[in-house]
Amino acid sequence: MKVTVLQENLARGLSIVSRAVSPRSTLPVLANVLIATDEGRLRLSATNLEMGITCWIGAKIEEEGSTTVPARTFADLVSTLPDAQVSLTLDPRTQTLNVRSGSSTNDIKGIDAQEFPPLPVPDFDQAIQINVADFKEMVHQVAFAASTDEARPVLMGVLVKVDGETITMAAADGFRLSVRTATLSSPAARPVSAIIPARALSELARIASDGDHPIQMVLPKGRGQVVFRVKDAELVSQLIDGTFPDYEQIIPRSYKSRTLVSTASLLKACKQAEIFAREGSNAVRMNIRGSGDLQPGEVEISAHSEETGSNETIVDATVDGVPLLIAFNVKFLREVLEVIKTPHVALETTAPNAPGVIKPVGEDNFLHVIMPMHLSQ
Amino acid sequence: MPIRLLAPEVASQIAAGEVVERPASVVKELVENALDASAKNIQVIVQDAGRRLIEVADDGSGIPAEELPLAVERHATSKLASAADLFRVATLGFRGEALASIGSVSRLTLTSRVKEAPTGARIRVEGGRPGAVEVVGAPVGTVVRVEDLFYNVPARLKFLKQDVTERRAIDNLLARYALAYPHVRFRLTDGKTVSLQTTGDGDRRAILAALYGVEVAKEMLEVLAEEDDLVLNGYISPAALTRSNRREMTLFINGRWVADTALTQAILQAYHTLLMVGRYPLTALFLQIEPEEVDVNVHPAKAEVRFRNQDRVFSFVQRSVRRALLAYSPVPTLPQPQNLWRSVHSVPSVENNPLPGGALPAAGLDWTIGHDSRVEPEAHIGPVLATTPETVASSPFPARASLVSLPLLRLIGQIGATYLIAEGPDGLYLIDQHAAHERILFEKLMAQHAQQRIPAQSLLTPVVVTLPPAGAAVIADQLPVLSRFGFEVEPFGPNSFQIRAMPVLFGNADPAAALRALVEDFEEDETPLQTEIEARVAARVCKRLAVKAGQVLTPEEQRALLTDLENCESPRTCPHGRPTMIHLSVELLERQFGRKGAR
Ligand SMILES: Nc1ncnc2c1ncn2[C@@H]1O[C@H](COP(=O)(O)OP(=O)(O)OP(=O)(O)O)[C@@H](O)[C@H]1O
Ligand SMILES: [Mg+2]
Numbered sequence: 001m002k003v004t005v006l007q008e009n010l011a012r013g014l015s016i017v018s019r020a021v022s023p024r025s026t027l028p029v030l031a032n033v034l035i036a037t038d039e040g041r042l043r044l045s046a047t048n049l050e051m052g053i054t055c056w057i058g059a060k061i062e063e064e065g066s067t068t069v070p071a072r073t074f075a076d077l078v079s080t081l082p083d084a085q086v087s088l089t090l091d092p093r094t095q096t097l098n099v100r101s102g103s104s105t106n107d108i109k110g111i112d113a114q115e116f117p118p119l120p121v122p123d124f125d126q127a128i129q130i131n132v133a134d135f136k137e138m139v140h141q142v143a144f145a146a147s148t149d150e151a152r153p154v155l156m157g158v159l160v161k162v163d164g165e166t167i168t169m170a171a172a173d174g175f176r177l178s179v180r181t182a183t184l185s186s187p188a189a190r191p192v193s194a195i196i197p198a199r200a201l202s203e204l205a206r207i208a209s210d211g212d213h214p215i216q217m218v219l220p221k222g223r224g225q226v227v228f229r230v231k232d233a234e235l236v237s238q239l240i241d242g243t244f245p246d247y248e249q250i251i252p253r254s255y256k257s258r259t260l261v262s263t264a265s266l267l268k269a270c271k272q273a274e275i276f277a278r279e280g281s282n283a284v285r286m287n288i289r290g291s292g293d294l295q296p297g298e299v300e301i302s303a304h305s306e307e308t309g310s311n312e313t314i315v316d317a318t319v320d321g322v323p324l325l326i327a328f329n330v331k332f333l334r335e336v337l338e339v340i341k342t343p344h345v346a347l348e349t350t351a352p353n354a355p356g357v358i359k360p361v362g363e364d365n366f367l368h369v370i371m372p373m374h375l376s377q
Numbered sequence: 378m379p380i381r382l383l384a385p386e387v388a389s390q391i392a393a394g395e396v397v398e399r400p401a402s403v404v405k406e407l408v409e410n411a412l413d414a415s416a417k418n419i420q421v422i423v424q425d426a427g428r429r430l431i432e433v434a435d436d437g438s439g440i441p442a443e444e445l446p447l448a449v450e451r452h453a454t455s456k457l458a459s460a461a462d463l464f465r466v467a468t469l470g471f472r473g474e475a476l477a478s479i480g481s482v483s484r485l486t487l488t489s490r491v492k493e494a495p496t497g498a499r500i501r502v503e504g505g506r507p508g509a510v511e512v513v514g515a516p517v518g519t520v521v522r523v524e525d526l527f528y529n530v531p532a533r534l535k536f537l538k539q540d541v542t543e544r545r546a547i548d549n550l551l552a553r554y555a556l557a558y559p560h561v562r563f564r565l566t567d568g569k570t571v572s573l574q575t576t577g578d579g580d581r582r583a584i585l586a587a588l589y590g591v592e593v594a595k596e597m598l599e600v601l602a603e604e605d606d607l608v609l610n611g612y613i614s615p616a617a618l619t620r621s622n623r624r625e626m627t628l629f630i631n632g633r634w635v636a637d638t639a640l641t642q643a644i645l646q647a648y649h650t651l652l653m654v655g656r657y658p659l660t661a662l663f664l665q666i667e668p669e670e671v672d673v674n675v676h677p678a679k680a681e682v683r684f685r686n687q688d689r690v691f692s693f694v695q696r697s698v699r700r701a702l703l704a705y706s707p708v709p710t711l712p713q714p715q716n717l718w719r720s721v722h723s724v725p726s727v728e729n730n731p732l733p734g735g736a737l738p739a740a741g742l743d744w745t746i747g748h749d750s751r752v753e754p755e756a757h758i759g760p761v762l763a764t765t766p767e768t769v770a771s772s773p774f775p776a777r778a779s780l781v782s783l784p785l786l787r788l789i790g791q792i793g794a795t796y797l798i799a800e801g802p803d804g805l806y807l808i809d810q811h812a813a814h815e816r817i818l819f820e821k822l823m824a825q826h827a828q829q830r831i832p833a834q835s836l837l838t839p840v841v842v843t844l845p846p847a848g849a850a851v852i853a854d855q856l857p858v859l860s861r862f863g864f865e866v867e868p869f870g871p872n873s874f875q876i877r878a879m880p881v882l883f884g885n886a887d888p889a890a891a892l893r894a895l896v897e898d899f900e901e902d903e904t905p906l907q908t909e910i911e912a913r914v915a916a917r918v919c920k921r922l923a924v925k926a927g928q929v930l931t932p933e934e935q936r937a938l939l940t941d942l943e944n945c946e947s948p949r950t951c952p953h954g955r956p957t958m959i960h961l962s963v964e965l966l967e968r969q970f971g972r973k974g975a976r
Contacts, residue, residue: 151887
């Protein structure tokens with residue numbers, strides 16, 4: 001193999017794929033990136049067997065070939081090279097990759113590309129097309145609600161459902177649920193429902209750049225995998241096996257009071273309360289007081305810690321329904337408020353021990369359910 | 378063989394003593410009789426922990442009507458003819474004592490029918506006096522009904538443990554026989570709800586799951602070894618799955634449940650170096666050996682045996698278990714740190730849980746820290762004791778003692794994804810991240826508990842968990858305690874519970890795992906003292922939910938752990954009394970590097 005690439009492209013490509021490298025694996029080749037010539041471009045791939053990322057960069061190819069080299073070494077080296085041409089030459093006999101740029105020449109010991117696990121090469125004909133900006137926002141609004149506890153793998157994933165023109169993403173960690181829908185530009189050929197690791201989706205949201213072609217998604221039959229393609233990269237992820245909780249069941253159908261507040265004010269109140277709440281239980285109380293004839297409604301947010309002290313903030317609100325005192329984990333409140341873009345949010349509640357629902361006001365494509373906390377008196 | 382009276386000289390050779398000590402011993406005798414009668418189905422009904430009723434029904438061979446009076450007589454058995462037979466007992470029973478003994482301390486009804494007879498027959502024994510045999514309709518097999526156990530022995534009644542404990546002993550016993558006889562269908566009920574049921578399809582792993590939960594059952598390793606006339610099969614836990622006592626080390630020899638033989642030792646030796654001090658594996662092992670090779674007539678309750686060639690059996694068991702173990706788990710190559718350094722405290726050994734620091738000599742090295750004047754006082758003063766769960770409970774929040782508290786530590790880093798290294802004004806600290814986190818969670822939980830402010834986080838959807846019968850009984854009894862800890866748990870069918878909320882402290886850990894953790898180590902003789910139970914509940918939950926060894930922590934997480942540990946009342950031991958840290962004092966380092974006194 002003998003190719004020439006631009007340092008800038010190589011560095012960018014490596015930063016994209018390196019997130020799938022698994023440096024501590026028992027399989028040494030998984031700590032490497034695959035470098036291969038591929039129809040006039042250079043293909044870079046990395047995989048940790050759960051997720052694989054491939055990226056193509058422009059290259060001048062003099063001689064075809066492929067190898068794998070330690071990702072860390074290679075990326076560190078490339079990042080120090082000048083912004084100029086880099087030539088890569090493989091000695092196939094010793095699997096040593098010579099990396100030359102300007103006056104610097106380096107030999108990196110590699111492992112035969114044969115040992116690198118093959119990544120799927122799916123057919124994107126029937127792919128579902130998702131607008132990049134929509135996709136990024138969906139992931140942003142949903143993935144944080146997935147669990148990080150490996151004891152329940154299903155909850156570490158995001159349920160992705162496509163039915164006709166509608167795509168839905170849902171994630172839940174046992175205490176809260178985030179659901180976001182969007183409309184596809186063209187309807188999908190057949191319905192899809194899969195649990196995709198939240199990490200893979202977040203990674204893809206990072207790789208995809210706005211304004212690009214749509215993201216293409218395929219689920220090759222019987223493989224238990226999903227493959228996404230963005231402009232010049234592909235990401236493959238294992239699907240999570242199992243049954244996702246029936247989230248429709250979890251979403252309350254009605255409420256007893258609906259509280260409208262400014263998103264920014266509520267977020268600020270939560271951040272302040274969290275300073276005191278985080279010492280103990282993370283609990284904040286929300287005292288929702290109804291609007292009288294002359295008086296506007298308000299929500300009093302308070303937190304209390306044995307050690308640090310206490311905090312209390314009053315936020316103006318329009319309250320439609322009965323007054324209520326309810327407690328939530330403030331981290332959950334903050335995290336959802338941080339992903340809501342509309343100036344106002346609605347909090348729908350029923351009772352101190354019933355779930356609360358948070359929705360952006362003026363958009364009906366997102367909702368978030370948070371289970372309350374009980375504080376023994 | 379018909380039932381007949383043993384010749385006096387044979388009877389006198391039989392290890393005599395109390396056959397019936399508690400309800401569970403009645404169940405054991407009756408179940409063994411059913412097994413001896415080749416039953417395929419054994420149904421046990423126990424009411425009021427066996428005080429009111431124990432009934433064992435089987436579909437075995439039955440007893441002919443004319444032999445019923447003999448069956449309940451002392452030294453009458455169908456299983457032994459001569460003294461020589463005593464040396465090759467192939468049945469579980471052989472003394473002809475059980476029914477007579479049970480009949481003398483209860484109201485016993487024995488109903489039975491053999492295949493050949495058109496009807497069944499029944500005999501009643503009350504306080505040892507048998508009545509007349511009556512003809513009754515009955516299916517083939519035997520039903521023994523024992524009512525009002527110990528009604529005529531008030532002293533015995535007084536010594537019975539709490540109902541929970543007695544019931545648990547019965548649950549345990551039956552589960553173990555079910556394991557040993559996977560081809561027999563067992564069913565245990567209290568007349569209404571079923572607490573144990575097996576299919577009799579020979580699948581031992583399914584029974585293990587019922588006994589220990591599905592996760593544990595999945596992890597158990599299979600043992601299968603044969604050598605000459607010796608066959609060993611069953612399951613053992615991998616070295617990482619252990620308990621704090623040997624109660625879960627089940628051993629059957631020729632279908633007989635035996636306790637506490639040298640073979641337990643052989644099994645433990647097989648785990649040598651793989652287990653932490655004071656930890657014991659879970660095992661369910663079944664040894665087959667020629668009846669001539671084993672003497673079962675040594676213990677009145679038949680709980681012990683003696684081998685003709687003890688060494689041979691011992692070594693066979695040890696090798697077989699070791700082999701099974703190594704086939705799955707690699708031996709750690711690092712030497713254990715406690716061999717090199719003594720821990721900060723020479724902690725007094727806690728009940729059957731000797732601690733590394735206290736138990737081991739300093740491995741011949743002069744690296745003990747006993748000479749270190751800064752640390753010495755801490756090693757022998759109260760605070761160490763105050764950290765065992767029992768005493769923490771009686772005074773959960775001792776005034777902050779400067780002796781136990783930690784100096785400010787500067788984090789250096791994490792090693793082996795298991796320990797943190799930190800520097801203090803007085804030397805180097807090696808901190809076990811799991812033990813340290815356990816301590817932190819424990820103190821936070823107990824502090825919130827003392828303020829009655831343990832907030833419960835409701836779950837999006839209730840989680841249903843099924844526990845082994847013994848564990849389910851414990852949870853059912855402790856629901857109020859659990860609710861004070863922020864667990865909202867409701868019974869949900871036999872042995873199952875629905876978790877609606879869990880303590881916030883545990884983040885997004887699996888609620889089912891948290892509940893299981895509460896009962897997995899359960900001691901049979903749990904003290905009824907409420908405060909102790911609460912401390913134990915807390916200690917157990919914390920153990921399950923603390924970060925594990927092998928978990929890589931970010932520098933922020935490491936620092937937070939250290940800060941939290943500094944804030945603990947008793948930072949130097951985990952809630953179970955093991956050390957959280959090893960301290961290498963400046964003096965020690967100087968001595969070891971020859972800097973001190975060398976000039
Ligand atoms: N469930 C049963 N099915 C058939 N026969 C039984 C059953 N239970 C008892 N017997 C008969 O009654 C006899 C007496 O039982 P018992 O349990 O008192 O003595 P054992 O089993 O012979 O010896 P051990 O005292 O060691 O148990 C047995 O030998 C057996 O013949
Ligand atoms: Mg018997």
